[in-house]
Amino acid sequence: MQYPEPIARLIDSYMKLPGIGQKTATRLAFYTIDMKEEVVNEFAKSLLSVKRDLHFCSICGNITEEDPCEICSDPTRDKETILVVEEPKDVMALEKVREYHGLYHVLHGVLSPMEGTGPE
Structure with a gap:
């Protein structure tokens, strides 16, 4: 079974991090799905801030x-x-x-x- 496209993209994104393979990326993706939206938004803001402000x-x-x-x-x-x-x-x-x-x-x-x- 294939994952829905948004999950597959998220897994691929996590796999770009050092030391993160398919299994861990999948676990992180499903953990992200269960997170509250405001926590995900803050996480996304932190990622963008690191790239934009540093x-x-x-x-x-x-x-x-x-x-x-x-x-x-x-x-x-x-x-x-x-x-x-x-x-x-x-x-x-x-x-x-x-x-x-x-x-x-x-x-x-x-x-x-x-x-x-x-x-x-």
Whole structure:
């Protein structure tokens, strides 16, 4: 039996997320059907807001609502120290610890000279 088109599209959408296969996507789709409409609306607004309201800092490449980001704009940060990280989530994790006071450079991926992936 095939799913109705709206469910099939939702399953396909969930499967585009990393680590989500057919079975989990189907479970999420049917969970979404059972959610209250206002909860689904808030979820949809959150997804749209992330795409519309966030961008990358022109200095460090971190995700931000303002450009430059809060870290690059902070006059108390150590401007002589730059920590290179793979993803914005790494910046978030390090900032939670509150031990590092320098700046960051976000690569948005991994450098791997052995595999031919280098700086652009």
